[in-house]
Amino acid sequence: MKHTLLLWLFVAISGMTAYAQTRTIKGKVTDSKDGAPVPFATVRIQGTTKGTATDQSGNFSIDISGTQTLVISSVGFTPQSVKPDNSNTLNVSLIADNTLTEYIATGYINTNRVKKVSAVAEVTAEKLANTPLVDINQALQGQAAGVFVGGASGQPGAIQNVRIRGVGSISASAAPLYVIDGIIVDGRDVNNSGNLALQSNDLLANLNPNDVESINILKDAAATAMYGSRGANGVIVINTKKGKAGVTTFGARAQYGSSKPSFGKSSLLTPEQSYAYNRDVLALNDFTPAEIDAEFPASLLATGFNWRDAGFRTAKMQDYGISASGGNEKTKLYISAGYNDQEGTLINSGLKRYTVISNVSQKVNDRLDIAMNLNLSQGDASSAMGGNYYASPLLGAYFVSPFQRPYKEDGSLYTGLESDFNAASGDNFLYSVYRNDKKLSNFRGLGGATVSYRIFDWLKIQERVNLDMVNTEANLFYDPTTGDGYNAADPLKSGSVYNQNVKVSTVTNQFSLSGNFNIGEEHQLDYLALTEYNRFKSRSFSAEGIGIIGSQLKVLDITATPQSVGGNATEYTFLSYMGQLNYSFRQKYNLSLGFRTDGSSRFGVNTRYGTFFSVGASWRLIEEEFLKSQDVFSDMKLRFSYGQTGNADFGTIDNFVARALYDYGTAYNGAPGNAPNTIGNVDLTWEKNKSFNIGLDLALLKGAITATIDVYKRKTDGLLLNTPVSSTSGLPLR
Template structure:
């Protein structure tokens, strides 16, 4: 095609009629189909029977239906069923959660009794893979799949939260308790230095750009996590961090079902994990001593500390009991040619911090129509609308956010509430003139930070089986997101200690964001079986384009807080705009071959071209190959009949990462470096980005060796994987010497090796009346930096006052700071020890790591900073147990991490010795005099206190190991029929974030918000800048299936 064609316009012209066509067509078909339906009239009869399990116990609630019809029922409490109008040539299907589905020809039988087998391992269950499906038995890659049914009871906003502890090698951590936010997924370690190492999320074959935060978990049928390169390489340049495949609910053939899932509950912040700061009396005493140590007279306010009693708990004042409600209705129906599934959802969470809430309205309609045996078309439409009120609670104190941290630091002798019940605008500490303290309770309540998202995900496809085994599929996908962020800070609410609330600080920021992306995929698949040789070939071509537009208007100085518009701002800032675009063209192909499901081979390659890369490096190839051998199928294995399944598999492949932002390859000329001369404005420009024509893919080569093993008739199944990957050409924006006029350069630098071992065990410990099954998974991983840039063999990355170092020969993102060696206890100690430029007796003492006799930071050759902690765990593990006895079921999900260090960066304010903030209780035990030297943790209040607080050092580094009982759910399936239209009814109670066992003092050891309250990058892991507390949630729910 001609190069002058505007692809966007071209696309629009084609897509709109296509969508209209499909929708109209579907409606027409629905009409014709319903008229056709009445014509089926074959000879019918009534059949009956009993359904039992292996222990010969009746199973109630089994769905019994005739395939491809709407005829169906369920078994009663005794496992009995009666089914009328059964055609002689029908096939009866028996299906039940957790059991293998059974199909039986009716023929001339009138009584059909069946025994259903447990589906403990599901070796033959269909699992989604890149551009297709397979089974665990035949898969050659490292992937793990989970059905959403196993997750329904976990009362959380996002489905990712439900996956915690379930997957080996997948570390899902919750950095913040903010409603609707904050899950960080890492598959097989942080595989990059670039800012984002989250896996690619693919919903029904569509890699979404907007993330999956707002996806209603009830829409999900199953989730597959693809880990090794052989499984992911068909996603090419975006696959290096693994892929999460989400399949949404489709109607089951021949079944109609209406189900309601609902729960309701409340949330609290446990006492354990709150910062252990001083109460009123303790703090007043600290202040009294502060003045005494200075040799000054103690101000009246601090002369009698006991008068304050416990004082005011500012942390607690920011909290409330939260509520959580989730209602979801699913209607699915598959009759004849048309099958459709509709999921409507409403979710509302009032967070445990004041003025924080999240509401989601969601709808998903998946419709499929079989025009003939060979031709299928389908449309999935999923609009959502959500409203998120999110005060700036997370991040470091002082400014920029961190309201919870600010509240914690407010002296406890100050009251947030007046005697008359009103709330003061500011509070003032006697004797402290700095740090005007806004009333944080007012701040959190009165500042509006509301995000409204309207999003639509649409897929439409047409599939045609041209010849037997040859399928053509063409799909178009669109994602559209419109976001409006309204931020208004009234004159009565402050955000930082740096400025008092007032007319001048009242400000507005209105952000309008829109992005949309479209993807077209055309694939061809050919399958053929000849004498046990199974061959499957896939080939395809895809193109995708993304565009993002943002505009921001802002202003400040409001005389009246009631009008929150830009018009009322006395000072209006210049509006700004941003546009981001990227595009991608790809070709892909895969060949799968097996012989009698015994010898397996898969080979694939994808070729990606992207607008993000330099002109000399536009295209990348991502090949992979995998082999498998199902040993248990070999005759010689029959001796070992206790081994029911054994497969050895291995794969090698190349994947890429393109998370680099757009346009970074260009030397860009910035147009807004304007200048004034003699009060006239002159427009100016400057080259502000150092371009790179060679900018290309970050490549990860990964080797995987795995074993799948099942014993004792599949009662115990074990999976083991070893992987080793080398990521080279690391995409990184590195700091360059400012002498060049540039601060950074985006390039492909260095090489990092990652490796690990993963174990996953499923076991049916008890079968029979009392059932107990377990899953345990554990993964060990590590990394080593092999090379970095040509300018330097180390990268120092800062987050506030905390720095990490990534150095060749070492690991990624190691905490890098001074080592504390107590305080200078006395003059002798001071005289004989190395010192900082302004050390005194009684100030903090650091280790002279390089032995040059002085303590220095920063300068490379005489730096005393060293690596003081590793943020990566030695291993992470998950442990899930399910119990079932009669109608009762109980499940316990746990997750743990061992050996990682955490930086309690939030302590920076709480160890401020200047007497302006509330401090940790153990600051009581600081150095006061040679006779009273304290515990050696904190120096004196009268010296140069900034090193104690602002120099990053070992006191901030804590043990981050933990073991958390994530969820406990107790369910009861109501046995007798309440009403005729109810097929099954289950009620349950659940506790989320039930218990956290850890030495880490601050609530959530799964730390993960950066200085500004955002998700941290790979090089700044494990730094706790005070986040929204992760609450404990208690809920009660029901699952109802209607007839």
């Protein structure tokens, strides 16, 4: 008996030892919807930090001990906990997690998708990832109804004109408001580069599309009224990627491509075609053969050249990046670095972009959360000359004779200033465009810190401080031997150097109270009360000199004669108070009320504050009994909204136009002076935009087909305009 017990004990111990030995589990993670592999899914041993990630085909391999449980998770899917059996093979099908797409970020708060009452268009990260477009604005084209995106230039990174539901102003800006990670940012051409004959560089081109999680376009008053005096033209809310709990995943990308210029159906005559055409024209006008040969001899064909092909090119694009994302239930991190080099299809044009982003969040305890965001970017643009410059390839492609070759007999390039160079443009752009410089550099730093504390389950306080810094440099150089730099009247003053520096900073401080609670099982309320302070500052300095020998040095010190020195400074502030209350009954009938009061130093002392409001409602028809029996529609919602927003972006109007101003640029013969410049208007106030919207959201065949139908009316009152006044007043405008 004693020996039998010892034998059983030995067997049990041996079994336990064997069972506790490490074994390798191999398997595959797929999507339960269509069986497609789920790449980069996290496979983690429950209760530990040990884990791995699936490869591109959804396969994984991990070592476990004994009966440990695996937790499989991936963005967009519900996590699963699975205990492998003795086969050492584990195949898991993940189910889509609809709760991850339940909320839509609108800047200040996240709106529940089911209870949504507003017109919001969404562009997800999947549509933005690896996009060949430099500017994130360009990625919006065709992605949302009622949104127009167009650029006046094909220069990579050129300023984009974005319009949401048309144009609502004449003199004030018609551009939408941009919000990145909950903070209003400047999306304007802070360089005023149109006055510098530069192709404007869009500040949004500094943002790497691969770092963007989602873009939400707010269209109607129910969504934009939260932004009060600055929401009249719509709001574009951009959210960058954040870390997610699980095994840290690393990513690397490399992209290479090319683009060709498009000329539509237009084409230029070849030298042979031009030769025949011009001779035919002379013949039709009764020129003799001898006169035709004298005007267009056959020797012209020997010097024929295709100037359009020389001015344009197949542009190359390169994009590289690395990223890391991960964390645990308390700390989450996302970091990324990227480099993009995009050539323009016009020679000597392009944009290089360098980006670094870091988003870190820490859950200190069950009540306290801290987050810090940093987004640094540098954009370096090189612009070919515009069409109104001698050295412009765009001008030269059409205005240089097809019988004019760019090279002299000795193999050197014509400058275009020679008397025997046949060009209406008076310049050989193949010589000039590489000697003249038009460069624009933008550095942008977006940083912020957020601290939130949940006092009660229904009350959270939050403090957020953010800084948006922009530092730009414009450098223009005109070589003295080119058409744009040569001074025929005074050759010693040929050539010029122009430098400009602009520094812009925007500080934003937000303090908010928010929360949600239920009344019984059928009534839900959530609220937000917020105060926001926003201060904008801009400083600029510029200098120009003329008279240059040579073209190797391109700095102001080499110029012989100072030409001009300029500088400018401006600032304004906003102080805002905002509240929003949302009510839902059974998540079927939803109501949203919002108001915002804005005060701005831009407006007159009598009308400095304005109040804006919105009301929105939605009815989820799909939840009604009369639609329960059908299986065509999986979602159906009717929306209504009405509200008033404002426009405080003066656009082309002076920032201090509400005040009576003096012009100090009236120096004469070396003596300083000033003179009245504007009358001022103490009653100047906001443009007001009233918007009415009725919408219908549909989903068919379990979401396979979705449709959104909106009918809206938009009316703007109190348009801001410069009004001419009598010349006898001595003032040009009011």
